[in-house]
Amino acid sequence: MHIPDGFLDAKTALATTALSTAGVAYALRQVRIELAPRRVPLLGLSAAFLFAAQMVNFPVAGGTSGHLVGAALVAALLGPSAAVVVLATVLIVQCFLFADGGILSLGANVFNMGLVATLSGFAVYRIGQRLVPGVRGRVAAMAFAGWCSAVLASVSCAGQLAWSGTVAWSVALPAMAGVHMLIGVGEGLISALVLLAVSRTRPDLMGPVTQVQASGRARSFVVLGLLASLGVALFVAPFACPWPDGLEAVAGKLGFGARALAPSAAAPLQNYRVPGLASPGFATAAAGAIGTLVAFCLAVALSRLVVREDSSRKSSHV
């Protein structure tokens, strides 16, 4: 999902760069405070790991293969702040040394994959892990977290493309989110299998690398999460709102270029038709909800499939 140059306009590039710079700066500060000195090289090595891991082939069909993005996985393994730093590092190296993703869109890529994907993945993983203790819980939580991270990052990406006027929201959202609902299955599956493999070999490596109290970790997560949510809201809200008249009024009051927003806001109503459903906004929401539910069930099914609970083995708490 690396956005190349030329697909985002200047204002989107600026906004995303500002948001991701703030997010990465904050994450760096937190990591410096929280990380034990002997773990500092782990950041760089994890980034190298992720880069190498992204090249591993997971055969799908014919000659195609899937690949791991790994934002949710790294967040589960290293904690939110460290994961943000690791993902940002990978994206910067990919941009400047491998020409993968544009320079001006680096901000957007870091925002989508380095903030939205990591933080949403972390949140879902932690919640899922708390709800269902033990190895099964971790596997299901990781699978679902991987899926969510892929989908949410793609929604954010769609919002940015629409905000730039490159692709209309009515096309961008179903295209990006739809595709990533499928890709996300692979992401979730791979993340879960990898987490299982790590937990079986070196369970001591699981869990955040920082030595801070849970409250401190929660604080960094909240700050970063808010930042990511703000950004997504910024890019998606103009299009997701089902009341274009209300939006125009708000835009007028705030002095926004109502001209820029109004056509895009009106487009979903005009061009996007789902048979049988009166309101397209509702159709989108319904599709999203169904997809999420299916992914959740798949995640739980996966955990049952790959983790054979041995009755003599106690489930371990992390």
Added chain:
Amino acid sequence: MNASIDIRSLNFRYPDGTLALCDVSFCVAEGECVGLLGPNGSGKSTLLRHLNGILPERLPTDNGAVLIEGSAVTPQTVSAVRRRAGLLFQDPDDQLFCSTVSEDVAFGPGQLGLSADDVEKRVREALAQVGLSDLSGRPPHHLSTGEKRRACLAGVLACSPGILVLDEPTSGLDPRGRRELMALLTAIPATKLIATHDLELVVELCPRSVILDRGRVVADGSTRTLLNDEPLMLAHGLERPHVLQHSHPH
């Protein structure tokens, strides 16, 4: 006169409780070259890591079991100790962590707080000493194992240590790389402690050897005497090297 390395009843347990080193004691005099032998798992690498304060994780604040040039390795002295005792790790990829050879060799002098000119001078001299002057701009992953080993050695030599501690310096080297490294080591006048499985290297370079087995010192004496003692060698996972089996004078 203080011994360069003085180990007195060193004990060490891993976090999981396994005893790694038990009552290890020996000295290395200034300028001496001593071989440290023993089967895999005998604790050689663990012992070497005590010599520059990597282990134990929490260094003792008073007189500990390890003295480098007369001073105990404590949190206060550890920086000075690391300057005096250079450790060459087993995997050169762990030690070459910078983007180019010259950057890596410059790392040590840079940490010493020298001026940029001094650092550059030391890098040039160290690279010349190991014969890598024309590879200074290369990234480490473009080097052969032998070249990596020499680059690691240059990185350590650039700090001008009086003591060299080497962990398996010839492992993974082809015959030519091995000969080149051995020639280099012979030419360096520092005190040397070499942990190795390469028994022929020990015969050639180290007049004295210490044998470690399951964390204990089981023998300490002249290399030739020890290595010729076939029952002793076999009892501790070693063997009598071929070079001594054909007893012609060298």
Added chain:
Amino acid sequence: MKAVGASRTSGLSPAVKVVGAIALVLTATLTPASHPLWFATEAALVAVALVEARVPLRQFLRRLAMLSPFVAGAALAAALGSHGTDWRVLAARSTVCLATVIVLSQTTSISELLGVLRAARVPNLLLTTLALMHRYLFVLADESARMGRARTARTFTRSRRHAWVTAASVVGQLFVRASERAERVYDAMCARGWKS
């Protein structure tokens, strides 16, 4: 990976290269579709730089192919008649920008790039992480390839499920090894006087 020999572009100061690349990309992004002459000029500039930097054609074309999902998507959007940018303009813009970044990546080493970032006051922790990542990505990529080959040599089924489980365990092992290596790198850094 960088097969480029000495060229005038490589010889420029890294700061100039980075700033120049950003400027070129910015200009291409801001160039309105109604000024095709601007595009032509930018394209010519970049083409010259590409040739000067001796970028292999096949590599460039392969990178270009990676753009296709986005360009195809935009083409689809145009075909569906929704409000959006003309896909030809998009293709032109992104190609020019991509070529610029390729020239930059081929003519700038990691050390030079880190130097520019350091001058831009990027925090040390991020610089160290970037440097270590670059240093070890080849090592880990090699380890990954070796592990994959070893597994393949012992694989006698062609089931996709087996391939996935194998690939996942390779990735898992890679993480474990990376973590263990990180500890050893820390020891090596301390051994040569690094004070965190």
